[in-house]
Amino acid sequence: MGFAKKVSAVVLPAGAIALGLVAAQGLESAQGIIKYRKSVMKSQAGHIGAIGAIAKGQVPFKQDLVAHAVALRSTSKMILEAFPEGSGTGDTRARPEIWTEWIKFEQAARNFEKESEKLVQVAKSGDLEQVSSQFLAVAKACKGCHKPFRKKKKK
């Protein structure tokens, strides 16, 4: 057995194992990221649902509008970091286009940040009409990302 062959006999399997480990680790952290970003998204949905309930007049907690809007604005800034490359596989509805069309994705996410910011301003005014109409803009911004970049629900 020549040296090269010996080396490859040792190195190649070791390399393969190492690569496998790295891949497994990557996968594990991807799963962590996916779980995390779902939590972020769900907390956003929670605040949106709460703002909606106040805007619809179903609950009287007008004084909480600003807090919900501020929370939404804060979490809106967590979106981009929650989509690192490699986090598109696993239990996720993220579409691969997020990473192949990152600029568009980033624009859509920034737009959501912008509309959330406006919602904070409007919430401070306490005018429910304005909140409702800005809510529509926020909902549109959600869709601006979800439509091109989120897979359909599983059947």
Add this chain to the structure above:
Amino acid sequence: MRDADDFAEPSLKPISGRMRATPGVLIFFILLIPVGHAVSADADAVARGEYIFRAAAGCACHSTEEGEFLAGGRAIKTPFGTFYGTNITPDEQTGIGAWNDSDFVGAMRMGVSPQGAHYFPVFPYTAFTRMRGQDLLDLRAYLGAVKPVRKENRAHEVTPPLSWRPLLRVWKLLNFTPGEFKKDPTRSPEWNRGAYLAEALGHCGECHTPRNLLGGLNEDMAYAGSREGPEGEIAPNITPDVETGIGTWDVEDVVFFLKSGSKPDGDDVQGLMAEMIDIGFRYLRDDDLRAIAEYLRSLRPIRNEVRAPNDEP
């Protein structure tokens, strides 16, 4: 025989809701529809027609995201095959620009093409047959005013024998009751308005009511949701059942949803429904949205789970 005078007026007579679509009845009603009558589309009719168009969910199946407005091409995946939304712009060669009023009314009320071919029920004439005559003509006026686009229709992908159009005549006998919407005098005007909007225009049941093996709507399960919704999606149960439907939604939730696409839990709707809201329902007046909501709230709650077990936002 009928007098020529009978054809002179553009009256669209209500068709009895009870009458079945026997071939004789079909031919009779096709004859009843005034032929060759062209109404010059005045601006009022176009404006009214635009509202009808919105209430009919913006005819969302006839547009694609990238393509031109109403020029067709959208794939509607169903258990019976893949159908492609047709070009309904006023282009004379590839759209419906060469149609006259009775062609349009025949298509919407009877599901028959100007050449007399039966349409696949993926085109919801089963709902549109309930539309009032004036609303049909207004809708036509609006569609006649949109930008004409030259784009050939794409052939549907349906396997025989389902693809065999004459069979649709039999399908119609079994599953299609032509006739204008009939008010229920025991209910309020708002309820009747909501019923009309949901049944005739919004055609909610076309996706939210499950279908039988032949593709007819299973009316015993009206609005209880379908796992075989269009585009391979689930159409949720929208009866007021608390656990499996939208029983926890109040009227304001429904109104808000139809305006924003945002559900009470803060998640947003996706797929075809999102489109229907976007081009259609969000333009409706609040009183109309409220009427739809009241109507949906009045439905019999049906327990029917159509969501996937691990469904989450």
